[in-house]
Amino acid sequence: MRSSATPAVAPLTSASRPASPTPERAPAPPAPPVFAADIGGTWVRMRTGGPEEAVERVPSPSRLRHPERSVPRLRADLVGLLCDRVPAGARAALSFGAAIDHLTGTVYGSAPLWGEETAPYDVAAELRHRRPDVTWHLVNDVTAALLDFAAVHARPGVRRVAYLTVSSGIALRTADLEQRRIPVDDLGLQGEVGHLPVTLTAPGSDVLAGLPCECGARDHLASVASGPGLARTAERLGLARPAQVADWLPGALAAGEPGARRLLELCAAPVAELLRTMWCLDPHLDLIGIGGGVAEGLAGPYAAEIRRLLATPTSYADRGRDDTWLDERLVFCAPGQVDPLRGAQRVADWRPGITR
Ligand SMILES: [Zn+2]
CATH class of the missing domain: 3.30.420.40 (ATPase, nucleotide binding domain)
Structure with missing residues (x-):
């Protein structure tokens, strides 16, 4: 016996089906969340979502703010901060206040972030290693x-x-x-x-x-x-x-x-x-x-x-x-x-x- 409850949406019958042979599709997967960060020597500004969402501003883990910390520690702190904030499966766009190889995401140097350290640092590779679920884009802040x-x-x-x-x-x-x-x-x-x-x-x-x-x-x-x-x-x-x-x-x-x-x-x-x-x-x-x-x-x-x-x-x-x-x-x-x-x-x- 059929339930007397009326379905919210009546199933399409052959009589009510549209004439055009539009194939029925599974609903599109939801768009991935978007995340952006602007990384400077003084502040890291971050936002999840579009331009209408609030911007979170935290002090940079930088040489400028922490002259006593080692460069490896500062880099680890920065990667940790970004990986902590970025939502699962996000598309992430980062603006770096540093000379950066736009083809790979390698940072050549940044006096405010890492002082006189001149050894290139492949921050993109580190981020992708730590959070492979995220699509990372890195650009220099002037490019942004x-x-x-x-x-x-x-x-x-x-x-x-x-x-x-x-x-x-x-x-x-x-x-x-x-x-x-x-x-x-x-x-x-x-x-x-x-x-x-x-x-x-x-x-x-x-x-x-x-x-x-x-x-x-x-x-x-x-x-x-x-x-x-x-x-x-x-x-x-x-x-x-x-x-x-x-x-x-x-x-x-x-x-x-x-x-x-x-x-x-x-x-x-x-x-x-x-x-x-x-x-x-x-x-x-x-x-x-x-x-x-x-x-x-x-x-x-x-x-x-x-x-x-x-x-x-x-x-x-x-x-x-x-x-x-x-x-x-x-x-x-x-x-x-x-x-x-x-x-x-x-x-x-x-x-x-x-x-x-
Ligand atoms: Zn010069």
């Missing part, structure tokens, strides 16, 4: 920032887009939007411009000759134009003690102090030279974002100085760029506008992705 910047700012028709960070270090990434890829070299690197020889063209910039860089060399772009470079330049000019420059400079610029103005001119000029060179070499570079602590902290005066320099003709091949041209191609980012955590989660949207 570029992906976020491009997603928000690149209008239709933009062929190539770059993001330059002027912060405690200086680095650049360029993406080809037509091919939807970020090209890298045999080491999986691209755009480590902070450690190229600096071009000193500003009048009187010979006073900056010989300034050291964090990498141990001298006369690099970061020797002069990074946050620490700004402090070194200020010291050369006899302006302020290095530790006070970041606090002093914005107010001094607002007050129109000549020494502050001179410092800004000397530190912005090599960055403007880099931008000129980029546009000379790649006329299809349609959009460049500039962010990072120095650019964002000095904000309006920094942007105005870079634009002033780019407006100045230097040769028949570099005739100067007017406001309309620059407005279309150069974006100075505000603090928080570009988010490496969000950018890391966009990596999976990039296929063929990051390629040699």
Whole structure:
């Protein structure tokens, strides 16, 4: 005898079956959970789920915070933290504040995370070994920032887009939007411009000759134009003690102090030279974002100085760029506008992705 209970959904009969021969399918498996982390020397920011979910911020297991801990211990602590938080079977996207081989996930070095340790560390292999259930994607934080910047700012028709960070270090990434890829070299690197020889063209910039860089060399772009470079330049000019420059400079610029103005001119000029060179070499570079602590902290005066320099003709091949041209191609980012955590989660949207 049939149960009198009416089924919630009547079974399809041949009479009520749709005419189209759609095969009946098993329901699609649920999408894997998504996890992202932005790993810097000071904080590790983590999020499970989409952009609407809360971000958890924990102090980094880094050399910066724990100078007494060994590098193997710091690395183990970081891997342990990530493996503890990532959900089972997740797709995980990590943004690393370090020079990283984008082809393998090997980290070449990070002074804030691991001090002067230069032996490469295959953190991706370690994560995959510890949590084989998770799909791990690793990118450098500048690459992640570029992906976020491009997603928000690149209008239709933009062929190539770059993001330059002027912060405690200086680095650049360029993406080809037509091919939807970020090209890298045999080491999986691209755009480590902070450690190229600096071009000193500003009048009187010979006073900056010989300034050291964090990498141990001298006369690099970061020797002069990074946050620490700004402090070194200020010291050369006899302006302020290095530790006070970041606090002093914005107010001094607002007050129109000549020494502050001179410092800004000397530190912005090599960055403007880099931008000129980029546009000379790649006329299809349609959009460049500039962010990072120095650019964002000095904000309006920094942007105005870079634009002033780019407006100045230097040769028949570099005739100067007017406001309309620059407005279309150069974006100075505000603090928080570009988010490496969000950018890391966009990596999976990039296929063929990051390629040699
Ligand atoms: Zn260097």
